[in-house]
Amino acid sequence: MPFDQNRILLVHPLGYRPEKARGDITRIANLMPPLGMASIAAYLEAKGLHADIVDCVAWPDSGGLIRELLRDRRPGFIGVGCTTFGFHDATQIIKLAKAEIPEIKGILGGPHVSALRERILEENPEVDYTVVGEGEETLEALMRSGHSNLELIPGLTYRDGHAVAFSGFRQRGMDLDSLPFPAYEKLAGYPDVYKLPIFNYPRAPNASCISSRGCPYECSYCDRSVFRKSFRFNSAEYLYEHLRYLKDRWHIRHVNFYDDQFTFHRQRVRDFCSLLLDKPLGMTFNCAVRAEHVDPELLRQMKAAGCWMMSLGIETGDPDLLPHHRQNADLDLLAQRIRDIKKAGIRTKGLLMMGLPGETEASIKRSMKYVFSLPVDDFNLTKFTPFPGSPIHKNIREFGTFEEDPTRMDCMHFVFVPTGFTKARLEQLYGRFYQMHYRRPKVWLGYLAMLWRSPDSWRRFVLNLANFVQFAMAGREMAKD
Ligand code: SF4
Secondary structure (H helix, E strand, O other): OOOEEEEEEEEEOOOOOHHHOOOOHHHHHOEOOOHHHHHHHHHHHHOOOEEEEEEOOOOOOOHHHHHHHHHHHOEEEEEEEOOOOOHHHHHHHHHHHHHHOOOOEEEEEOHHHHHHOHHHHHHOOOOOEEEOOOOHHHHHHHHHOOOOOHHHOOOEEEEEOOEEEEOOOOOOOOOHHHOOOOOHHHOOOOOOOOEOOOOOOOOOOEEEEOOEEOOOOOOOOOOOOOOOOOOEEOOHHHHHHHHHHHHHHHOOOEEEEOOOOOOOOHHHHHHHHHHHHHOOOOOEEEEEEOHHHOOHHHHHHHHHHOEEEEEEEEEOOOOOOHHHOOOOOOHHHHHHHHHHHHHOOOEEEEEEEEOOOOOOHHHHHHHHHHHHOOOOOEEEEEEOOOOOOOHHHHHHHHHEEEOOOHHHOOOOOOOEEEOOOOHHHHHHHHHHHHHHHHOOHHHHHHHHHHHHHOHHHHHHHHHOHHHHHHHHHHHHHHHHO
16 A cells, blocks of 8 residues: 655654553643644644654553554654653654554654764664754655655764764754744644643643743753754744734643743843733743843743743752852852742742762752752752763763663653762652652642642642652652662
8 A cells, every 4th residue: 555755643652651651640740742743743734744643641542543543644754752761662663653554764853862863773773764953844854855865954864775874963943933833733632631730830721832942051961962052942923923822722821931941032031021011811921941041120021921930940959069060050149039039929940950970968958958948939859860962971970870771761760879879868868858848837838829829730639649649658668768
């Protein structure tokens, strides 16, 4: 039976067995749509090509649906976007597709393959191509190429006889205002099936949105293989229209900007806020910022325009450790900005990591002291994971022991243990960090206030109470062990 060279099936892999997904607390607490894939699908459709999306994270039992789409639509390509954690699953999906349509070409994209480039094809015969960097233009060119002159398509690794070749990086990133809005309609169940983290939004339905690509900083633990050092962004006008579309078409009432640096371009944010103030949409939003890129005046305007919560990367509260991992490591400025955000009436969320190279018991205690001295409403503590594209990955073994098991590299496991620690001790301190947070009365008062500030969060919390209790108990047991 013929197959369609103008059609691609895009798949977002789950990363583990579907049976485990039902009780998976990370899925229950936070489920984000694959916005990169939705953007690629919209771009390809606008260029006259065809794309379908299967999101196995939202729909874990999607094996049958993938087979059905392959049989019905006979795409010439299957494209799987993956992180390190999802990589094994991604290769299995390509194998499944090739069992259905032997001629189909398997493409991988995302941070893991952008970091490892040629190695992916050298070690995985089922993969035909990898897209290095952003996918829209590279995929379009590949789908139109007839699999020839591949060296002329920047951002591609491919087989050249028995060798693997890389065509080189794309020199210019796309103008983000030239992109159509992501093809949300291709995500089954959108927007209801996707959830922002509990207590991180005032109302539903809500959605994530990306308004920029890249980050000019170079933190030791951050993999920027896809967008590299560039920073490009949607204009204030585009962004306003995107929100209006989300509201009118999808009835979205709150948006979480998933940008690395939402306020990096100050004037853009000021213009965007002015638009929201002049022509209100009745929507609120969250964003992530760095302390250097907010100030009291900007914060006041953002609050007036509907900013509800801001996240800031703290990583560690140890002033000796932080400069080894990020630029402008100024904990006093960070503390001041957290107070400024709070004073402006915006909720704050601190993002921290435990187990960084150079971490000690003393540095963890300093982090606790630092965070608990600040008006941080919520925080997220991840377990440091050295991803292949991060600067620290190259010589990570100089700083401790590293068990490079992709199936556990999800920031929920201590795959790296700094010199002087044991994994058990790290687990114990990790549990203690959260226990100390939840023992503080003001934290409980804050969550209580969410009864009226975010009633949908409480509804979800109560509905999934059994899973949360089970997760907390497992954490306690791990800490005890
Ligand atoms: S952690 Fe944040 S600030 Fe640092 S390089 Fe990554 S995106 Fe940029």
